[in-house]
Amino acid sequence: MQNLTLLGGEKFQITLQRLCHQLIENHNDFSESVILGIQPRGIGLSKRIAKQLQIILPNYKINHGVLDITFYRDDFRRGDYPLIPSATEIDFIVEGKRVILIDDVLWTGRTIRAAMDALQAFGRPEKVELLVLVDRRYSRQFPIEADYIGIKVDSISSQKVVVGWQETDGEDKVILVSENK
Amino acid sequence: MADIPQQLSSRHLLGIKDLSLKDIELIFETADTFKEVLNRPIKKVPSLRDITIANIFFENSTRTKLSFELAQKRLSADVVNFAASSSSVSKGETLIDTVNNILAMKVDMVVMRHPYAGAGVFLSKHIKVPIINAGDGAHEHPTQALLDAFSIREKFGEVAGKKVVIVGDILHSRVALSNILCLQKLGAEVMVCGPTTLIPKFISTLGVQVETNLIKALNWCDVANMLRIQLERQDIKYFPSIREYGMMYGLNKKILDSLNKEIVVMHPGPINRGVEITSDVADSKQSIILNQVENGVAVRMAVLYLLAARK
Numbered sequence: 176m177q178n179l180t181l182l183g184g185e186k187f188q189i190t191l192q193r194l195c196h197q198l199i200e201n202h203n204d205f206s207e208s209v210i211l212g213i214q215p216r217g218i219g220l221s222k223r224i225a226k227q228l229q230i231i232l233p234n235y236k237i238n239h240g241v242l243d244i245t246f247y248r249d250d251f252r253r254g255d256y257p258l259i260p261s262a263t264e265i266d267f268i269v270e271g272k273r274v275i276l277i278d279d280v281l282w283t284g285r286t287i288r289a290a291m292d293a294l295q296a297f298g299r300p301e302k303v304e305l306l307v308l309v310d311r312r313y314s315r316q317f318p319i320e321a322d323y324i325g326i327k328v329d330s331i332s333s334q335k336v337v338v339g340w341q342e343t344d345g346e347d348k349v350i351l352v353s354e355n356k
Numbered sequence: 357m358a359d360i361p362q363q364l365s366s367r368h369l370l371g372i373k374d375l376s377l378k379d380i381e382l383i384f385e386t387a388d389t390f391k392e393v394l395n396r397p398i399k400k401v402p403s404l405r406d407i408t409i410a411n412i413f414f415e416n417s418t419r420t421k422l423s424f425e426l427a428q429k430r431l432s433a434d435v436v437n438f439a440a441s442s443s444s445v446s447k448g449e450t451l452i453d454t455v456n457n458i459l460a461m462k463v464d465m466v467v468m469r470h471p472y473a474g475a476g477v478f479l480s481k482h483i484k485v486p487i488i489n490a491g492d493g494a495h496e497h498p499t500q501a502l503l504d505a506f507s508i509r510e511k512f513g514e515v516a517g518k519k520v521v522i523v524g525d526i527l528h529s530r531v532a533l534s535n536i537l538c539l540q541k542l543g544a545e546v547m548v549c550g551p552t553t554l555i556p557k558f559i560s561t562l563g564v565q566v567e568t569n570l571i572k573a574l575n576w577c578d579v580a581n582m583l584r585i586q587l588e589r590q591d592i593k594y595f596p597s598i599r600e601y602g603m604m605y606g607l608n609k610k611i612l613d614s615l616n617k618e619i620v621v622m623h624p625g626p627i628n629r630g631v632e633i634t635s636d637v638a639d640s641k642q643s644i645i646l647n648q649v650e651n652g653v654a655v656r657m658a659v660l661y662l663l664a665a666r667k
Binding site (some may be wrong): 292 | 362363385386400401403666
């Protein structure tokens with residue numbers, strides 16, 4: 176096992192700040208926009224983005240929810256164990272809003288496809304955007320790209336990209352894990 | 357979350373007896389998420405879109421059948437319904453033949469209600485697909501027990517340590533047996549209450565308390581589950597008259613208000629208003645009867661999902 180840190184320390188915080196400011200550039204005061212973290216791995220990032228946006232825009236309400244996509248995945252009954260769902264918490268109206276979906280890593284694009292399906296159950300958003308911390312390039316299995324990207328990574332499919340959060344893992348970092356043969 | 361297993365220990369849901377505490381917790385956690393789905397503008401998820409389920413009812417049912425069918429449709433499963441009264445069963449076909457013929461049409465799962473105890477267990481030894489028992493005679497009705505316990509958990513936060521009394525026709529009730537087993541696995545204390553003729557002789561060996569005085573039982577409990585008198589299963593007279601039963605074991609507002617604490621009232625349905633429970637109690641704030649019905653769909657969705665997903 177070999178770990179390579181792709182993003183950490185101050186650079187990590189600068190990247191988050193940049194993503195927040197890019198969002199503000201396109202969404203102004205967020206009165207018509209909502210943030211949705213994708214369960215389970217996107218929650219760390221979406222919470223942090225929502226928190227930082229609130230600090231930058233203290234006078235505006237940032238709507239933040241979490242979306243579980245388990246029932247919309249395309250690999251039901253294909254693994255050894257059932258897919259166990261997590262909670263969905265959306266206590267605002269999605270209909271007519273501009274939705275920013277947030278996940279930690281964009282890889283095959285299958286999660287995002289499921290998330291767009293899941294989102295339809297809550298209404299018809301005006302627009303759906305995607306924000307990811309890590310874009311693993313050249314690995315897409317669906318025609319899906321992100322609107323906001325923290326870092327772009329070139330990796331092979333046997334490698335793993337793991338995002339850690341201070342709140343849950345003790346440190347903000349993005350690491351590339353390679354299996355040694 | 358971490359100590360919850362990732363799949364049910366059994367391929368079928370034949371009775372609460374076969375479930376572990378962890379199985380029940382997994383079903384409840386999954387049902388929580390389905391309850392949220394049921395409150396969305398679009399109450400449907402595509403999980404079971406490639407699954408076909410046969411609902412085989414050899415005995416009448418309104419609530420359970422409707423609840424199962426809604427749960428299946430909310431999960432996008434294809435559903436076929438079969439009622440014994442309008443089928444070839446009346447022409448002399450055996451249970452295994454009937455079910456095998458249905459399965460030959462590529463059905464992936466069977467939900468069955470049958471008037472004889474053990475019908476589900478028997479069938480599970482002869483067919484390959486998962487079977488959900490929707491009530492077998494006076495034996496078990498596992499999804500009812502699960503939704504009852506789920507409703508208690510929703511009301512109190514947990515089931516462990518709660519005192520639940522089951523009142524009425526314990527002898528003929530599959531709801532009673534499944535409820536006793538389920539509540540005990542979850543750590544609740546269970547008491548049964550009713551006329552001695554309607555309490556099975558050795559029920560105390562299950563570890564439940566027995567009480568024949570309704571007022572004493574109600575003063576003991578946190579939750580009272582009022583069962584219907586199953587006249588259709590009673591071969592002889594077990595009490596002088598329905599009126600007298602209602603006077604001795606019926607729950608009315610006067611009794612409810614006279615208790616030393618506010619208890620929660622449940623009923624698995626169908627209600628015989630004025631017999632085991634009066635209208636003002638059934639419709640009171642202390643009653644969670646309609647919550648039970650609502651939770652029934654979410655719990656059945658969880659059971660269907662977990663069994664369909666299991667390899």
